[in-house]
Every structure is written in structure tokens, then in C-alpha cells.
Amino acid sequence: MAANDPKRKYQDGRDEMNLADFPISALQRQQPTDAEGRKLDKMVFEASRYDPQLRQRVSQRVTLTTSSSDGLPTPADEHVILALLYTAKHGDNFGSAVVHFSPAQLFEIMGWAPNGRSYERLRGVLRRLKSLTLRYENAWWDPAGRGYEEEVATGIISEYRMARQVSGPRQPGAVPRSWVRWTEQFYESLQKGNIKRLNLEIFFRLRSPTAQRMYRFLDKRFYNAPVFSMDLIEFACGHIGLTETRNVAVLKRRLAPGLKELEDIHFITPAADAERYQKVRPGIWRIQFQEGMKKAEGSRQKAEGSEDTTASGCLLPTAYCLLPSAF
Incomplete structure (x- = not known):
């Protein structure tokens, strides 16, 4: 199977709602570094949401911290999480916090070549995810409490085992020797059903990390309404992960290739800049x-969780949507 060409059987993927809302990785494929070439150990994404009780927009912040030796996650790390979520769903349906897998199984889902380079790449991903800490301030949705937690610090995986590569076919019925264990907070979110369907066939066919990130974010938003609008800077920098800038022309230019990809697969309707962007x-x-027009053919699926997404983004009455960002 060619790279980036996963089989159609992987359409029925899963995405955790909080991970669909905010990125947990740098947008570039290479490790982000500072001016002296050292790996970054912190990244912050900021946005806002409408609070119906306070009747005003409140700020949201997601902070990624890690060790400088491991570095921050890259898009490949989020790919591995989606592959593990698929494995967990179609294995024991999230019945255990431990997900057993074979590297070859994950490679097939993600469209990675089954070779030693991919094996080492996966090892690096697991190391980064193990050292990653995520702090959600007013941005982590609790489906049981039907609201956003004031502050939650968690990770994705608490421990893992990367078994040695072996030659030859695996014995029928044998449990894969590699595994990861979700963190308690993340696994609790999965158990509470704070997940949605995600068409992995479409996701992994998208070429750019920007298009992939927009696909996950918008796929969640389109569940409630076929039209979605929000503040440009919050969308591009807070939810998609572009480097923050107040230069609208720069943001438009950076978003353009990803938007074109989504238009080409008919996930979003093509629009001229005058329609896509409105100056308030x-x-x-x-x-x-x-x-x-073709989104409903596979990517628009009913969310399995109970998150009320009208509490975030701009799926509220128009008067609320016109409120400026809190930043």
C-alpha cells in the first residue's frame, strides 16, 4: 500500500472532542526550535468562547509543555493518537485504558511505509507523547458535568511499551506486545463518550497539516449547522495552530492551500475571499x-458524546457571533 493511501476500511475512525477543538502539536512537520536552534519546550494556543451564564465571551488557553530533549509534538504525533483511537474503538471499544497494538497495524492506518524508519519515527512519537503535559484553562469539556472545567492538567499517554521488531507473521490470536496506557483524565473523557466519528480515509489523504487540522475542527462544528463563522485570528492561530500574527493578509495566505484542499474534496463550499472573510x-x-455538497457522504457523522458545541465557537445566535475576540 502506498504511503498516505490508507484502505477504505479505516473510514470509521474516532476523534476525542477536546483534541478536535485545540491542537496539541506544532503545525510544522519538523520540530519547532528557537533562534539558537534548541527545541522548544512550551507552546500556547488561545481563543475564546461565549459563556451563556455570564453572557459574555471568556478566554480559553491550552498550554503544551514538555522537556527540551524530547521536544514538542508534531502533526505525526496527532496521527498516531488517531490511529490508537481507531485501534481502541475497534478492539475493545474503549473497554480498557491500555491499547495493545502492532506497529505495522498503526503504519497501515496512517499510510506509513512498513520499515525501520517508520518504526523509529513511531518510537520518537511515543517518547514525545509520554513527556507531554497539557494544561487546559476553561477549554476542557466535561460531558458529565455539561460544562468546561476551570483548569485541567493532563497528558495523553501515561506509559507505553514499544516491543522489539520481529520477523515473520504474528501468531493467530496473539495479543500485540506493544501497548500504550491512556492517562486517567484522557481515558475518563473517552469513557464518558466525549468522542466523535472521523473519516480517517479522508483525513490521511489530505496533504498538508493545515488542511488536516481544519478538517478535524470543522467536522466537529458542522455537526450542529451547515454554516460556521468565527473570529479569523482565533480560528487560524488558536484552533488551527498557525503562528500568531495580526496581519490578516499573512493569515489568508497561510490558510489558502489548506482551504483549497478542503474545497477540492467538497468538504467545504468554494468561496471567494470576499465571501470567506468579512471585516467587522x-x-x-x-x-x-x-x-x-459531498461532506454528508462519509465525514458528517453523529457525535457519540454529549458535548453541547453551541457553547463554543460561533454556533450561537448571530448577535453573539458578531462579538469580537476577547484578545
């Missing part, structure tokens, strides 16, 4: 999307 006032712009 000097310095405040909004971006608008309408789901494409």
Missing part, C-alpha cells in the same frame, strides 16, 4: 465556512 471593523475579521 479595523483589526477584526471573521472567517466563514459552508459545508460542501
Whole structure:
């Protein structure tokens, strides 16, 4: 099987709602570094949401911290998480916090070549995910409490085992010797059903990390309504992960290739810049999307969790949508 060409049987993937909302990795494929070439050990994503009780927008912040030796996650790390979620769903349906897997199984889901280079790449991903700490401030949805937690610090995996590579076919019925264990907080979210379907066939066919990130974020938002609009900077920098800038022209240019990918697969309806971007006032712009005609053929699926996504983003009455970002 060619790289980036996963089999159709992997359409029925899963995504955890909080991970669909905010990135947990740098957007570039290479490790982000500082001016002196050292790996970064911290990254922050900021946005806002409408709080119906306070009747105003409140700030949200997700902070990624790790050791400088391991470095921050890259898009490949999020690919591995999605492959593990698929394995957990179609294995014991999230019945255990431990997910057994074979590296070859994950490679097939993600479209990675089954070779030693991919094996070492996977090892690096697991090391980064093990050392990663995520702090959610007013941004972690608790489906049981039907609200956002004030502050939650967690990770994705608490421990893992990467078994030695062996030659020859695996014995029928044998349990894969490699495994990961979800952190308690993350596994609790999975058990509470805070997950949604995600078409992995479409996801892994997208070429750019920007398009993949937008696909996950918008796939969640389109569940409630076929049209979605929000503050441009919050969308591009807070939820997609572009480097923060107030230069609207730069953001438009960076988003353009990913938007074209999503338009080409009919996930979103093509739009001219005058339709896609609306100027509210000097310095405040909004971006608008309408789901494409073919989205319903596979990617728009009923969420399995109970998150009320009208509490975030811009799936609220128009008057609320016109409120500027809190930043």
C-alpha cells in the first residue's frame, strides 16, 4: 500500500472532542526550535468562547509543555493518537485504558511505509507523547458535568511499551506486545463518550497539516449547522495552530492551500475571499465556512458524546457571533 493511501476500511475512525477543538502539536512537520536552534519546550494556543451564564465571551488557553530533549509534538504525533483511537474503538471499544497494538497495524492506518524508519519515527512519537503535559484553562469539556472545567492538567499517554521488531507473521490470536496506557483524565473523557466519528480515509489523504487540522475542527462544528463563522485570528492561530500574527493578509495566505484542499474534496463550499472573510471593523475579521455538497457522504457523522458545541465557537445566535475576540 502506498504511503498516505490508507484502505477504505479505516473510514470509521474516532476523534476525542477536546483534541478536535485545540491542537496539541506544532503545525510544522519538523520540530519547532528557537533562534539558537534548541527545541522548544512550551507552546500556547488561545481563543475564546461565549459563556451563556455570564453572557459574555471568556478566554480559553491550552498550554503544551514538555522537556527540551524530547521536544514538542508534531502533526505525526496527532496521527498516531488517531490511529490508537481507531485501534481502541475497534478492539475493545474503549473497554480498557491500555491499547495493545502492532506497529505495522498503526503504519497501515496512517499510510506509513512498513520499515525501520517508520518504526523509529513511531518510537520518537511515543517518547514525545509520554513527556507531554497539557494544561487546559476553561477549554476542557466535561460531558458529565455539561460544562468546561476551570483548569485541567493532563497528558495523553501515561506509559507505553514499544516491543522489539520481529520477523515473520504474528501468531493467530496473539495479543500485540506493544501497548500504550491512556492517562486517567484522557481515558475518563473517552469513557464518558466525549468522542466523535472521523473519516480517517479522508483525513490521511489530505496533504498538508493545515488542511488536516481544519478538517478535524470543522467536522466537529458542522455537526450542529451547515454554516460556521468565527473570529479569523482565533480560528487560524488558536484552533488551527498557525503562528500568531495580526496581519490578516499573512493569515489568508497561510490558510489558502489548506482551504483549497478542503474545497477540492467538497468538504467545504468554494468561496471567494470576499465571501470567506468579512471585516467587522479595523483589526477584526471573521472567517466563514459552508459545508460542501459531498461532506454528508462519509465525514458528517453523529457525535457519540454529549458535548453541547453551541457553547463554543460561533454556533450561537448571530448577535453573539458578531462579538469580537476577547484578545
